[in-house]
Amino acid sequence: xxxxxxxxxxxxxxxxxxxxxxxxxxxxxxxxxxxxxxxxxxxxxxxxxxxxxxxxxxxxxxxxxxxxxxxxxxxxxxxxxxxxxxxxxxxxxxxxxxxxxxxxxxxxxxxxxxxxxxxxxxxxxxxxxxxxxxxxxxxxxxxxxxxxxxxxxxxxxxxxxxxxxxxxxxxxxx
Amino acid sequence: xxxxxxxxxxxxxxxxxxxxxxxxxxxxxxxxxxxxxxxxxxxxxxxxxxxxxxxxxxxxxxxxxxxxxxxxxxxxxxxxxxxxxxxxxxxxxxxxxxxxxxxxxxxxxxxxxxxxxxxxxxxxxxxxxxxxxxxxxxxxxxxxxxxxxxxxxxxxxxxxxxxxxxxxxxxxxx
Numbered sequence: 375x376x377x378x379x380x381x382x383x384x385x386x387x388x389x390x391x392x393x394x395x396x397x398x399x400x401x402x403x404x405x406x407x408x409x410x411x412x413x414x415x416x417x418x419x420x421x422x423x424x425x426x427x428x429x430x431x432x433x434x435x436x437x438x439x440x441x442x443x444x445x446x447x448x449x450x451x452x453x454x455x456x457x458x459x460x461x462x463x464x465x466x467x468x469x470x471x472x473x474x475x476x477x478x479x480x481x482x483x484x485x486x487x488x489x490x491x492x493x494x495x496x497x498x499x500x501x502x503x504x505x506x507x508x509x510x511x512x513x514x515x516x517x518x519x520x521x522x523x524x525x526x527x528x529x530x531x532x533x534x535x536x537x538x539x540x541x542x543x544x545x546x547x548x
Numbered sequence: 549x550x551x552x553x554x555x556x557x558x559x560x561x562x563x564x565x566x567x568x569x570x571x572x573x574x575x576x577x578x579x580x581x582x583x584x585x586x587x588x589x590x591x592x593x594x595x596x597x598x599x600x601x602x603x604x605x606x607x608x609x610x611x612x613x614x615x616x617x618x619x620x621x622x623x624x625x626x627x628x629x630x631x632x633x634x635x636x637x638x639x640x641x642x643x644x645x646x647x648x649x650x651x652x653x654x655x656x657x658x659x660x661x662x663x664x665x666x667x668x669x670x671x672x673x674x675x676x677x678x679x680x681x682x683x684x685x686x687x688x689x690x691x692x693x694x695x696x697x698x699x700x701x702x703x704x705x706x707x708x709x710x711x712x713x714x715x716x717x718x719x720x721x722x
């Protein structure tokens with residue numbers, strides 16, 4: 375196990391500034407690009423990250439700490455964000471920053487790393503899960519979506535790179 | 549084909565601020581972590597990006613524009629950066645920013661997008677390649693290494709996430 379609360383927070387607090395550095399001011403050709411039918415563009419990924427802050431990570435953690443294994447987490451709709459908001463990207467980036475900062479503050483108040491990380495709750499499909507598993511998933515989920523954004527952007531140049539495609543791991547299809 | 553010079557520059561100029569946002573001030577546990585023997589940690593990825601600015605992208609472009617298909621690009625050592633520099637990360641991030649900015653300025657001086665993008669040179673193993681292919685590869689190469697950094701970081705929590713591993717694409721092994 376590698377999880378430590380303060381190290382996890384280091385990463386969680388950097389994600390909003392990272393996506394802002396990456397996307398702020400980019401042309402729509404980048405921001406509206408996706409990997410084909412049913413896939414997300416970079417802006418939809420930001421919508422999804424905001425939705426996770428609102429309804430998934432911190433709310434589930436608070437539920438676990440309060441209910442333990444007695445009740446399963448309330449369901450969470452992973453597609454709730456789609457088509458929900460026509461706000462400009464800049465406003466979404468700020469909203470993500472604001473809600474993430476608030477959630478990190480809450481996290482610090484709710485969790486004593488000396489005794490709460492191994493506390494358990496009930497996931498609707500996985501069964502018993504630990505606070506530490508939920509928190510490390512929050513971090514890895516950020517990484518998953520950062521990787522998705524850069525993969526979606528790389529996809530635009532799949533044909534343009536010509537023979538170099540052989541050296542570019544990110545263009546390999548799974 | 550999707551390549552347009554100004555859009556490519558939008559991405560190229562964001563990579564240094566993106567990696568700075570992601571890595572600046574992180575604990576060594578994150579910065580020195582890798583995916584196992586023979587793989588790079590996030591700092592080595594930055595070293596590699598700096599080396600590419602020094603010896604690969606812009607120099608090859610200038611060579612192509614000058615020599616055309618007459619001579620193949622001089623060889624480029626993809627591992628030249630390893631173990632080369634013990635500078636603090638902050639200094640490396642600044643160096644990357646400085647050299648990338650200088651190279652983008654050079655790029656704007658060297659290339660007229662109305663007539664130079666389809667000009668050709670000779671790659672030592674691929675044979676004839678176009679300026680546009682080299683430039684779009686520069687962009688996708690950035691994306692490859694951003695994806696690598698977040699994948700390396702996610703790897704640290706592979707065990708910590710417990711059952712959530714099933715939902716976390718970034719932890720899938722190729």
